[in-house]
Amino acid sequence: MSQSKEPNLQESDIPESVARRRMIKSFGWFALAAAVPFGVYEWVTHSPGAQGIRRPLRKILDANEQVARTYFSDTHLVPTFSVEAAAKQARVNGYDGIKTPIPEDWTLQIDRPNTESLALTIDEVKTLPKHEIVYEFKCIEGWSQVQHWGGVRLSDFMEKYKLGTRSGNAPNPGNTDDLFKYVGMETPDKGYYVGIDMESAMHPQTLLAYELNGQPITAPHGAPLRLIIPVKYGVKNLKRIGRIFFADERPRDFWAERGYDYYVGL
Amino acid sequence: MKRIVHKHPLAIRWFHWINFPVLFVMIWSGLLIYWAYDPYKITIGSYTLVSFFPDGFYKFLNVPRRLAEGMAWHWVFMWLFMLNGLLYVGYTFISGEWRHLVPNKNSFREAVQVTLFDLGLRKTQPPFVKYNGAQKIAYFSIMLMGVGSVLTGFAIYKPTQFSWLTNLLGGYTAARLEHFILTLGYVLFFFVHVGQVIRAGWQNFQSMITGFEIVKPNDPKRPIMDKPVIPETDPVVTPVKPALS
Numbered sequence: 001m002s003q004s005k006e007p008n009l010q011e012s013d014i015p016e017s018v019a020r021r022r023m024i025k026s027f028g029w030f031a032l033a034a035a036v037p038f039g040v041y042e043w044v045t046h047s048p049g050a051q052g053i054r055r056p057l058r059k060i061l062d063a064n065e066q067v068a069r070t071y072f073s074d075t076h077l078v079p080t081f082s083v084e085a086a087a088k089q090a091r092v093n094g095y096d097g098i099k100t101p102i103p104e105d106w107t108l109q110i111d112r113p114n115t116e117s118l119a120l121t122i123d124e125v126k127t128l129p130k131h132e133i134v135y136e137f138k139c140i141e142g143w144s145q146v147q148h149w150g151g152v153r154l155s156d157f158m159e160k161y162k163l164g165t166r167s168g169n170a171p172n173p174g175n176t177d178d179l180f181k182y183v184g185m186e187t188p189d190k191g192y193y194v195g196i197d198m199e200s201a202m203h204p205q206t207l208l209a210y211e212l213n214g215q216p217i218t219a220p221h222g223a224p225l226r227l228i229i230p231v232k233y234g235v236k237n238l239k240r241i242g243r244i245f246f247a248d249e250r251p252r253d254f255w256a257e258r259g260y261d262y263y264v265g266l
Numbered sequence: 267m268k269r270i271v272h273k274h275p276l277a278i279r280w281f282h283w284i285n286f287p288v289l290f291v292m293i294w295s296g297l298l299i300y301w302a303y304d305p306y307k308i309t310i311g312s313y314t315l316v317s318f319f320p321d322g323f324y325k326f327l328n329v330p331r332r333l334a335e336g337m338a339w340h341w342v343f344m345w346l347f348m349l350n351g352l353l354y355v356g357y358t359f360i361s362g363e364w365r366h367l368v369p370n371k372n373s374f375r376e377a378v379q380v381t382l383f384d385l386g387l388r389k390t391q392p393p394f395v396k397y398n399g400a401q402k403i404a405y406f407s408i409m410l411m412g413v414g415s416v417l418t419g420f421a422i423y424k425p426t427q428f429s430w431l432t433n434l435l436g437g438y439t440a441a442r443l444e445h446f447i448l449t450l451g452y453v454l455f456f457f458v459h460v461g462q463v464i465r466a467g468w469q470n471f472q473s474m475i476t477g478f479e480i481v482k483p484n485d486p487k488r489p490i491m492d493k494p495v496i497p498e499t500d501p502v503v504t505p506v507k508p509a510l511s
Contacts, residue, residue: 006365006395010272011481019268019480026476030283037287057338064341072427079429136438138425141333142303144438231426259334261341266426 052259065263072265074199078230081134086148090212092220093139096254097192098240102219106188110163111245118161122224125208128152128160133205133230138266140233140255149228151209154183155202164198164246171202184251185227188242195251196229196236200265205230208241233264270478273396278363279474281354288350289452291343292415296449298336301329306446318446344419351412366396369406373399408455411448418445 014022043056050058107119132150155171158164164171165178172178183201186193200206209228210217217223222239229236235255245251256262274282306318324330358364376399382388384400391398397405421432421441435441463471473479 007362008395011269012272013267013269016268019270019478022478023472023476030475033283052334053338057342060342060345061338068424068427072424076426076429078426079433136425138438139303140337142299142442143305255334259338261337266424 051257061261061263064261065265068263068265069197069199074203076231078133078135078205078266081136081146083134083148085146086134086213087145088213090137090147090221091143091145093141093234095220097187097189097238098219098222099191100189102223102240103188106224106242108225108241109243110161111243112163112168113166113246115168120161122210125152125157125225126210128156130211131207132211133207133228135205135230137230137237138233140235140260140264148213149207149209150211150214151207151225151228153204154206154208154227155204157208158202163244164201173202180246181248182246182251184245184247185238185241186243187238187240190242192238192254193252194227194236194238195247195253195256195262196232197263197265200229200231203229203231231266233266235260236264269481271481272478273473274477275361275363276477277357277361278354279477281350281357282474284346284350285354288343288346291339292347293449293452295336295339295343297327297329298332299340300446301336302333306443341423347412348416351409351416355409367402367406367409369399369402373402375399377403404455404459408452411451415445415448418442418448421445 044054047054047056049055053061107121108125110118110120112118129152130150131153132148134146134148136144137147138144159170162168162170164180164183166180167178169178179198181198183196183198184193185196207228209222209226210224212218212221217226219240222237222241225241226239227237227241250262253262300318301324304318307314308316358367376392376394378399379388379392380398380400383391394401417431418435418441420428421435422438422445425432425438425441432438432441435444469479
């Protein structure tokens, strides 16, 4: 590796007083520098809170989001697996927002600007082309599991019902100014809610899912209709969607309010 | 007059001491994250030899239920860790410092000799310029491990954007384990490093702050290459500088 010979260290002769002065100076700087980490820690931990964490941390997380949204692709696909690779028993990890029974009269409510909101039954949702995906579901806690979901593309859904735009037309990828910046979703009891950037919502692998392993999804998995968004951690995959709306400001987000990153894009 | 040897350039000292608190925050916040899903253990058959980590360990360090906080610190300080590491590697390369650091074909033999010497099984250690063979291997490895932590880190931070990298590292769960093992490596290095620095003594330690060491001419404590130590009349071998520090 290093063919060239290792040079000797430089030596010099200095008066003892100079050596002592240099030493004192270096240690002085060292002591000052050592105070910096303590100062940073004190500053961060005494800063005002911003949704569950200290403001300086929140600001950097939001800056990280800008880095991701500026430099990363909105269309990279999540790796997929064969159906056999999927877990037979998909893991259930949370019941927030689905602690009450499924409402008998459940419909999917979609708020639209300047016009009355839509209310769709599950059969109406199912009229769109069905897509299946087998991918590694990733929980923010760190575990992951290959799961097999089926449903309709959120982008197809928005196309058919002309959603997510200011003009009321179908979303046009070439006219991003017409698109709202965020999609918000919440459970019927409003016990769980998420906000998703429009690019991730329009991602071709983002589904409104009604099947797990080829069967209708069960209540703990988010029946009758849930969000499957592979480009995000599990926390954004809202179960039992009650209402969908569109906004330019970040919709409130259950886990972001509890100190987690808002974007959590993978 | 005093003769001094210029050991650590100013830039290297800054990189070293900046890395210390930054890596500390990365390891601590990593532990807060790891707690939320902590499946790793070393087992022999059905017997668990080591569990990462026992409940008492978490409680003692006040780790539980701080995942969100851990992620925030981790994703803030990763930038400092990468920036400092990049500057360090860049400086080492451009300044020529790498010639003191990168192991060569003799380093491995030297490292064995140094280890034997440290264990008291050998009377002399091979001469060296700045770092002995064992140090070169250790410090160069720790630099490579830093690169490894960044790569495995990105593989689990953005597994969709860097799916090629995640696949290359054996998948998402494998990359998480690799990231964890590298961290154990830092902790192990830290304890050995601090132990060796203590053994090496004050002159060696302070040179990472001042940059220089005061040398006595023909100091038997500092066998320098190309300057063979003139054997003293006393045949008793003076204990020399410990190896890895």
